[in-house]
Amino acid sequence: MKIYDAPFIRAADRYTIEQGISSADLMERAARACSDQILKEHPDIQQVxxxxxxxxxxxxxxxxxxxxxxxxxxxKVLIHGHRESGTEDFSHHLRRFESAGGICESYSGRLPDIPQDTIVIDALFxxxxxxxxxxxxxxxxxxLNESGKTILSVDMPSGLPANGIPEGTVIHAHHTYSFQWPKPAFFLPENAGYTGSWSILDIGLRADFPGHEHAWGEWVxxxxxxxxxxxxxxFSHKGNYGHVMLLAGSKDMPGAANLCSFACIRAGAGRVTLADDGREETRDEIMHLHRNKLVPALESGQYNVFAAGPGLGRTPSAHTLLKQCLxxxxxxxxxxxxALNLLADDPSLTMLLPAGxxxxxxxxxxxxxxxxTSGSLEMLTLQQQLSARWQxxxxxxxxxxxxTTPDGKIxxxxxxxxxxxxxxxGDVxxxxxxxxxxxxLSPTDAAIAGTYLHGLAGDLAMKEQGGLNIIAGDIIDHYNSAIKILRA
Structure with missing residues (x-):
């Protein structure tokens, strides 16, 4: 599913209307989807x-x-602002609501008394x-935020910009019903307290609007x-599924190598070799190579993937070995x-990163x-820049x-x-x-698939075990269950 920013969503809205539905009817469709979903999720709702x-x-x-x-x-409806200055669609639906017997109050600077069992629907901005x-x-x-009532936001929590981080006051929604596509703001850590949980309602916006191919991002x-x-x-065999060389673990952090190597063989690598100093103990399925033989082994061409970093340490010897491997x-x-910390310690190592x-x-x-960085939005921009710069x-x-990918995608x-x-x-x-x-898989596709399956296995482990957390080994144990569910 695509993720579009505010200008593209407005473009999709306009294009859908141009293809033969009135703005008022499109609004009717969106509202119907929202009210139906609210009733489905809150069947015992008493007052709104x-x-x-x-x-x-x-x-x-x-x-x-x-x-x-x-x-x-x-x-009950509480209106903020002068209703006479409302948009054409606002005025249209105001007339329809009042014609149906609905009563609207104007906000006078204080909330009316709200009964305890009332659900508040936020349609302010x-x-x-x-x-x-x-x-x-x-x-x-x-x-509203201080009222203690359940607040459900329509499309966006009021005050939250669709594309970024707010500077002013924002509704703290318990749930946000967003129309057609998720908004970039949903994925920024600073906004978690505003959106609450969220879901997407399909309201039939045309996905083929001009410029649709230039999405902000993609939801995996x-x-x-x-x-x-x-x-x-x-008739395939282990040689068809690759040979991974791992440079992981150290005297103080042997567990990182164990988790990483076991996850690799569990996730389908044909063979996994761990480069260690002769002291690592791993599962029987993992092969071992002394680190003093690592560089010639990589030069031999028998490994199609080299992964490094978990538990490696930041010692001078680790730096030297990583440099030689690259x-x-x-x-x-x-x-x-x-391995990333060593790159940070010695930025010249980034010049050795192979493209991809x-x-x-x-x-x-x-x-x-x-x-x-000043926040997650700037961090995301910098992430895109580094992906492009280092390829x-x-x-x-x-x-x-x-x-983020070398060609700028998110x-x-x-x-x-x-x-x-x-x-x-992370080692897993x-x-x-x-x-x-x-x-x-291409490196980018492997990153996307691996990240999703890692998370799905973690979701299954949490669902099965309950509690507040799991341990890394639980993710490995539920990996094949994740594959099974995905293919079901």
Whole structure:
């Protein structure tokens, strides 16, 4: 699913109307989808208070209110602003609501008494807002946030810009019902407290509008990843599924090598060799090579993937070995954890990165690589710039893991949960991505597929076990279940 910013969404809206539906009818369609979903998710709803601005988002709210009114549900509408100055669609649906017997109140600086069991629907401002909310509108939003009531936002939480981070007051929604496509703002950590959970309602906007190919990003879900899962041929053998060389682990962090190598073989790599100093103990399926033989082995051409970093350490010897490996292996590499820290310690190593390589930093590692930023929006811009400059795919690990590519594309991962924030989770991801690279996916596709499957396995582990968190090994244990569900 595409992710479009506000100007493109408005373009899609205009184009859909030009193809034969009136603006008022399109609003009716959107409101119907929203009210139906609210009733489905809140079947015991008793009373509704709809907060409307005088723009088209307010028109959506009035239309939703009329639908509830037609079901004989107690509904009140509170309008902020002068209704006489409302948009044409707002005025149209205001007349229809009042003709159906609905009563609207004007906001006077304080909220009316709201019964305890009331659900508040926020239709104050939509995607068109381009400035901080101030004055009485800000006061209204603050009062709603302090009311303690369940707030459901229509399309966007009021005050939240669709493309970025707000500067003024914003509704703190419990859930946001967004029309047609997710908005870029949903994926910025600073906005998590505003959107609450969110879902997408299909309202029939035309996806073939002029310029549709220039999406802000792509939402990665099961339908996106499924085509990567090809059945294995009957007469295939381990040589068909690649040979991964891992440079991971150290005396102080042997577990990182164990998790990474096990995840790699579990995710389908034909063979996995761990370059160690002779002291690592791993599963029987993992082969070992002493690190003093690593560089000649990479030069021999017998390995099609080289991955490095988990638990490696930042010692001078680790720096020297990584440098030699990058000089010797000229296929795309996969670097994580301490390999990235070594790049940050010695930026000249970035000159050795083969085009098409994959880097998988968490935010702290990214800041060490790229420098501090003022927030996640600037970090995303810098991530895109580094992907282009170094010609690498960067997987920025966090909620809604963000993947940027050498050609400027953005992919937002749709799987995973906070319970996966645990030691070793990133080591497992490195192993999974390396396995998909070994099996023939392009580095970017391997990063996308590996990240989604890693998150899906974590989701299954959390669902099965409950509690607040899982451990990294649980992700490996549920990997094949993730494959099974994806193919079901």
């Amino acid at each position: 208070l709809v907060i409307c601005g005088t723009g088209n988002n307010g028109g959506d709210g009035l239309c939703i209110a009329r639908h509830f009114l037609e079901l004989s549900m107690p509904v 939509g995607t068109g807002i381009n400035r901080p909310v101030e004055g009485t509108a800000a006061t209204l939003i603050e009062q 879900d099961s339908s996106f990843v499924l085509p990567f899962l090809k059945p294995r041929k009957t 000089e010797s292996f000229r296929h795309p590499v996969l670097l994580d954890a301490d 390589s994959v880097l998988t930093p968490h935010p702290g590692e990214f800041r060490r690589l790229a420098g501090d 690498v795919t960067i997987v920025l690990k966090r909620a809604y893991t963000c993947i 992919y937002i991962n749709g799987s995973g949960n906070p319970g996966m924030a645990t030691a070793g989770s 991801l490195t192993g999974i991505i390396a396995a998909w690279m070994a099996q023939g």
